[in-house]
Amino acid sequence: MTVLAIIETNITDPSWIEAYTKEVTPMVLDLGGRYLTRTDNIELLEGDEKPQFSVVVEFPSKEVALGFYHSKEYEPYKKARHAGSTSKFLLVPIENGAE
Template sequence: MPVLAIIETNISDPSWLEAYTEQVTPMLAEIGARYLTRTDDIELIEGDNKPQFSVVVEFPSKEVALAFYNSEEYLPYRTARLNGSSSKFLLVGVENGTE
């Protein structure tokens, strides 16, 4: 079953962004994942603490998402993101309709 990674980020040091985007995008494509959105166009409707930036990535499965997140290849980019921002990284299952 597909899974969505929803990343809410508040960037404190933008120096990591360019390399992250350039290198992580092809990594995701190689494993069959794709960005659904990468934006700072966010309107907070409910709750508090609106993120500065939001990313949604569709992965083929939870296993693929977790393998990517924990991979040695992604580690330096994950570390840079964590050092240069405050983030929430959520995995959300995708159901194909109701029956």
């Protein structure tokens, strides 16, 4: 089942972003992931806090998404993201007959 990885980020130190984007993008694409959006153009309709940046990636399966997230290759970039931002990283299955 296809899943969406939704990452909401508030950046505290932008020094990690260039290397993260350059190195993580090919990792995602090599696994069959597809970026649906990477943007700071976010309109908050409900809730208390709008994230500064949002990324939505479609992965072919939950297993592939989790494999990426827990991979040794992604680990240093995940640590850099954690050190330079506060983030939510959500996996959301595409359900209700959408596939």
